Amino acid sequence: MAHYEFVVLGSGPAGRRAAIQAAKLGKSVLVVDDRAKVGGVSVHTGTIPSKTLRETALNLSGWRERGFYGRSYRAKQHIGSEDLAQRMSKTFDYEVSVLEHQFARNGVAIAVGKGRFTSPHALVIAREQDGAQVEEHVTADKVLIAVGTVPYHPPNIPFNGTSVVDSDDFILHPRVPRSLTVVGGGVIGVEYATIFSALDVPVTLIDHRPELLEFLDREVIDHLVYLMRDRGIALRLNGEVERIRFAANGAPICVLADGRQVSSELVLFTAGRVGATATLDLAAAGLEADSRGRLAVDRASFQTSQPHIYAAGDVIGFPSLASTSMEQGRAAACHAFGAPAACDDQRPPYGVYAVPELSCVGLSEQEARAKGYSYECGVARFRETSRGHIMGMDNGILKMICDRETRKLLGVHIIGEGASELIHIGQAVLNLGGTIDYFVENSFNYPTLAEGYKVAALDIWNRLQAQSAQVVALHAEIPAAVPPESPRIAGAG
């Protein structure tokens, strides 16, 4: 029976990073994954394919050029499933080959099969080989559970892999339906709804909640909702899918609890994912998952209730982002082997790869209000920056929230092309303790979208000055400080 110092279940961002980290510390490491190829949800059905799909859709549709050439502009007239599949398989093969190479280079062993516990320190890995079931037994000093999630299948939804599918089914066989219903207004649902709308597919988005993406600033979400409706996406909020029936021609029809019905060629169900822990036999390890298959951990060490068993990534729940999962995996491996982990990531950015992108860091306005801050907000519209105009952007905003007393940046929320990149400027100022004066006092390349930071900061600056000037004016004839000019279009105001 083989023994490893570290056995990692799952090869997604958390498992992968943890495995390499432990190997760099000189430990013997085995990664177990039941897929034919390594990579986890992120490579196979999650982050990478959906972002590749997004980029492909934007390229083929000519989306980025429509601001100039009009809404009916298309770079390619007919966009079919083969267009999507070709580019995605290219990216997929590349990512997998890079990962396999990285494991090999770092001496990480890989076992293909389904892993499950037989005791807290022992596992069995089962796989089919030449038609027979093969089992391999291993023992481990430390274990990391990084198995990710699988789509939740509620009993009232008749998944059939063809006209009613979950997001994992869908991305493995992407196609362009004549019409699409997306059930679930979370990150995945909003991404797919907007991507297919960019391909001019009629889309209906159904969610049982009254609002989309609750963790984002409401003003930014209002902007998103406006754009989605403007694009023709039908939103059915407060809409509970009671059942799905099929028309005579086989087309699925979602029947909502309030009697509304939505018919389309394809239903994509994205409402919820559950931890992929059902087959791990957690009880044998002395562990128990919650009702959604998730494991509770100490959020500093990533230890489960069994101190030698760690869990990281989507299987421990929010935020379920590839970027934070990597950091969790690294921190878990460092803790497991007594190495210092320089992980100071208090306020990570969040990215939603919808069309357009959304991204945020720090507090939203509603959170700042709930926490009792005395705050001020500023907003920049990208179409008012020169680069936005040059690129033909007719939408997108950058919203900034700061503390009125200390002027420190509290949060940045962006919707618009490039949001997921631009957010890191605000993240740096936020996490290094900067104030809105940083944006006022420093110059930005011209023309750029990043100038939106300056516009939003000046929006706040001018408002704070006006307010303090009023206060001063009550007491004495002291002239107020000079508001620097906004850079809206070449720096004039």
Added chain:
Amino acid sequence: MAHYEFVVLGSGPAGRRAAIQAAKLGKSVLVVDDRAKVGGVSVHTGTIPSKTLRETALNLSGWRERGFYGRSYRAKQHIGSEDLAQRMSKTFDYEVSVLEHQFARNGVAIAVGKGRFTSPHALVIAREQDGAQVEEHVTADKVLIAVGTVPYHPPNIPFNGTSVVDSDDFILHPRVPRSLTVVGGGVIGVEYATIFSALDVPVTLIDHRPELLEFLDREVIDHLVYLMRDRGIALRLNGEVERIRFAANGAPICVLADGRQVSSELVLFTAGRVGATATLDLAAAGLEADSRGRLAVDRASFQTSQPHIYAAGDVIGFPSLASTSMEQGRAAACHAFGAPAACDDQRPPYGVYAVPELSCVGLSEQEARAKGYSYECGVARFRETSRGHIMGMDNGILKMICDRETRKLLGVHIIGEGASELIHIGQAVLNLGGTIDYFVENSFNYPTLAEGYKVAALDIWNRLQAQSAQVVALHAEIPAAVPPESPRIAGAG
């Protein structure tokens, strides 16, 4: 005779920002510009049109998609002058209307005509009106000279406005020649050479110096030179254009001092610009320009040798960037009227809108070496980030330079799509005194190009750790700290 508290000569970024700033301070302001419409070089022949041309070229050529669809991919088969002109005139009209509106809203008066000094406090503005020459006399408490530059016309170059043109001629009547020779390897020359190469025009770039863009890091420029040659751009460095002769069919042929000859349909001369001060009668104001038409100023107050006359923008020389010109204009107006100017912009970013973009902030490696720093460098390749791969980027690097002792960031240099936006992340960390540990400890949205910062910082981090581990190993058996893993492709190493 009208009197103004502030007369501003020129309505480019520096003049415009200064005028609005002074108006906000309650001063009477007159802007003088001899163009039919306001805006200065930036709107008419500089920053805005050339960036619009660039964006148009990238869209029409399908440049961004070639990584996936191959080098011969074109979004539009034939790209003609009318394609360029249409989009540029749209952007141009918009920018001008925004500026005129801004002046009107802030109560800034505009005089169309050529301004010149008659005494240190008096000017005359001359213009043609209904066929007659009209002169208007004004006096001013303070004056700002922000007239910008005009292309330098050396006597040995036979400019004819058709086949031998300067960059101002060219952008006013853009066209797609069958072949192009660009003389001058500065910012403008490199931008046009690479933009037209993206349109598959055969391009030759001639410069008398041995290297391009001397203010940028050599490793980044080496990357640029490789890409330019790879695209088929012929570089003729150390190449002095002695004269231009014309072939029988009228095509211009550049004859170099060493005998080399370069023939093309069009010669675009970008070698140098001179301050547009020749017609200002500076002597009447008690001022004198240098041999290149430029004015010397105090770089903190922007005062010329006449304390009530200021100069800002391209007319005072380096760096001649729209972004810094705006800050100079604002600082000059604030100083002129005794207002505090919160201008702390010690290390602005520089952007070159070539294909691909280049941008930098802080020190280059050669500067760090010259200043005697003990430094370390790290490099990330964008094709090694997941987003770079998804976007089909096959080139581009991010280079980071830090102080070995303090670990503080000294400089960032980027070549690649999005460089001018991405640089602001490094700028924030640099100007807020951050170290490379900032990039190591914080997570980045995945997938993004911004992850290049993490890859480059880890490159440095690992090298510094390895070096300190060697030192420690000489003394005791203390294990070295753990190198966190690089996020190259989903965070594995």
